[in-house]
Amino acid sequence: MSPIISRGFKGRRRDDVPSDRVPPGQYVTPDFPVLSAGPTPHTPLDQWDFALTGEVDGQHRWTWQELRGLSAETITVDIHCVTKWSKLDTVWEGVSIDTLLDGVETSAEYAVAFSDGGYTTNLPLEDLTGGKAWVAFAYGGEPLGAEHGGPARLLVPHLYFWKSAKWVRGLRLVAYDEPGFWESNGYHLYGDPWREQRYWGD
Amino acid sequence: MARAAVLGRLNWRAADVVGVVPETARVKTIQFDVPDWPGHLPGQHVDVRLTAEDGYQAQRSYSIASAPDGTRVELTVERLDDGEVSPYLTDELRTGDQIELRGPVGGYFVWEPERGGPLLLVAGGSGVVPLMAMLRRRAAAGSDVPAVLLFSSRAWDDVIYRDELERLNANGLLVVHTLTRAQPDGWTGYARRVDREMLAEVAPEDAQVFVCGPTPFVEAVASALVELGHEPARIKTERFGATGGRDG
Numbered sequence: 001m002s003p004i005i006s007r008g009f010k011g012r013r014r015d016d017v018p019s020d021r022v023p024p025g026q027y028v029t030p031d032f033p034v035l036s037a038g039p040t041p042h043t044p045l046d047q048w049d050f051a052l053t054g055e056v057d058g059q060h061r062w063t064w065q066e067l068r069g070l071s072a073e074t075i076t077v078d079i080h081c082v083t084k085w086s087k088l089d090t091v092w093e094g095v096s097i098d099t100l101l102d103g104v105e106t107s108a109e110y111a112v113a114f115s116d117g118g119y120t121t122n123l124p125l126e127d128l129t130g131g132k133a134w135v136a137f138a139y140g141g142e143p144l145g146a147e148h149g150g151p152a153r154l155l156v157p158h159l160y161f162w163k164s165a166k167w168v169r170g171l172r173l174v175a176y177d178e179p180g181f182w183e184s185n186g187y188h189l190y191g192d193p194w195r196e197q198r199y200w201g202d
Numbered sequence: 203m204a205r206a207a208v209l210g211r212l213n214w215r216a217a218d219v220v221g222v223v224p225e226t227a228r229v230k231t232i233q234f235d236v237p238d239w240p241g242h243l244p245g246q247h248v249d250v251r252l253t254a255e256d257g258y259q260a261q262r263s264y265s266i267a268s269a270p271d272g273t274r275v276e277l278t279v280e281r282l283d284d285g286e287v288s289p290y291l292t293d294e295l296r297t298g299d300q301i302e303l304r305g306p307v308g309g310y311f312v313w314e315p316e317r318g319g320p321l322l323l324v325a326g327g328s329g330v331v332p333l334m335a336m337l338r339r340r341a342a343a344g345s346d347v348p349a350v351l352l353f354s355s356r357a358w359d360d361v362i363y364r365d366e367l368e369r370l371n372a373n374g375l376l377v378v379h380t381l382t383r384a385q386p387d388g389w390t391g392y393a394r395r396v397d398r399e400m401l402a403e404v405a406p407e408d409a410q411v412f413v414c415g416p417t418p419f420v421e422a423v424a425s426a427l428v429e430l431g432h433e434p435a436r437i438k439t440e441r442f443g444a445t446g447g448r449d450g
Contacts (some may be wrong), residue, residue, distance in 0.1 A: 003214075003251070003253040003257075003259065004216055004253060004300050004301065004302055005253055005254070005255055006252040006253055006254065006290065006294075006299075006301055007259075007294075007299065008294050009252045009253070009254050009290050009291075009294070010254055010258075010261075011252065011254045011258045011260050012286045013258060025251075025258065025259070025261045027261075027286065033441075033442070034417045034421075034441055035441055036439060036441065037310055037311070037438060037440075038424070038434055038435070038437055038438060038439055039424035039427070039428050039434045039437050039439065040421060040424065040425065041427060041434070076343060083262065083263055084249075084261055085263060108381070117434060118435060124227035147417070147421060175361075181310075182310075182324075184309070185308060185310045186308055186309045188308055188368065195304075195395060198249075198307075199211075199212050199307060200210055201210045201211030201212065202211060202212075
């Protein structure tokens with residue numbers, strides 16, 4: 001269907017935003033909106049850990065102090081939420097998933113990130129490796145606030161932001177792609193913003 | 203195209219405006235007829251797409267206000283003065299216009315009478331919209347599932363769906379208003395922001411809870427409910443971003 005012209009609609013183009021940084025259907029906002037399906041969990045740091053489970057050999061678990069003892073990176077990226085907003089040049093600090101997977105033997109090709117509060121999201125393992133994903137614990141130079149997923153969230157900026165699981169507690173490595181929370185509720189299994197993969201069938 | 207059909211792609215559909223109804227000074231309901239509308243669940247939303255003459259497009263998401271009713275779909279939109287899409291929807295659209303819709307979307311923040319209750323709905327401002335779809339469905343189905351709507355508005359004239367809520371306030375539904383900024387003379391109801399004490403007074407035990415409103419409102423309500431002992435997994439939330447709309 002060719003688009004219907006909305007009589008009198010002019011819209012608000014952003015001349016200050018390079019169009020090659022804004023995926024189709026998105027608009028740029030200076031705000032950082034919050035979208036969560038339930039109450040915000042508050043896990044004390046002394047009870048927090050991050051685990052690799054599923055198809056892995058041995059125990060891979062980091063306490064908060066152990067995670068913060070790993071080498072961290074500062075990451076400046078654009079993020080894109082499926083609810084249409086994009087935010088440019090966000091600055092995070094976190095540990096690369098490559099660092100966590102270093103030396104881990106697995107035959108898995110997919111991962112399910114799991115979080116406090118029961119949230120899950122699925123990703124191909126190759127989208128988490130090669131410098132594309134982090135466990136982030138700081139945003140804008142400050143500790144990551146609970147409503148934005150603190151103490152730590154997954155950061156996978158090349159996919160829609162629901163893949164960047166808030167309150168993340170680990171990755172379950174699996175042989176087959178298993179739909180997570182939103183992926184079971186109408187949202188796309190993969191979620192590439194540049195191909196506008198918002199919903200089932202996109 | 204056959205493959206797209208099998209996968210159930212949500213295609214853009216032409217939606218005919220068949221009515222525009224003012225709700226409050228800043229809020230209007232836009233009634234659409236959407237041929238081939240597949241139906242929806244109360245609580246779901248749609249994406250709206252506007253296209254300018256030069257091809258520029260803007261998309262936003264809005265909750266569906268109406269209960270499932272054939273090809274009829276209603277959106278209730280709050281005008282955000284600095285918004286890109288909502289001023290067009292509330293000020294420019296009139297009967298006979300056409301825009302594009304895609305949906306319905308979302309399978310989590312939904313309720314139907316078969317899911318039972320008791321139900322606790324907590325709304326801040328235009329966060330009432332998806333909750334109203336649930337209450338309209340409940341009424342249309344003749345359901346007597348016990349339900350409480352706790353609805354926070356700034357003032358009596360800002361109460362969206364005020365008259366209809368008064369009519370629905372029976373058959374096991376209790377509508378409780380709180381007016382946070384100004385109250386009419388003789389007001390005996392709540393006159394403050396929703397807090398733990400208020401929730402304790404109105405919330406049914408073991409309720410299925412739906413909370414919708416601006417982010418600080420939802421954060422406060424959901425946290426207070428958890429403190430009161432409500433099971434986090436039974437509390438479903440939907441928040442507007444700082445940019446308004448459902449989230450934009």
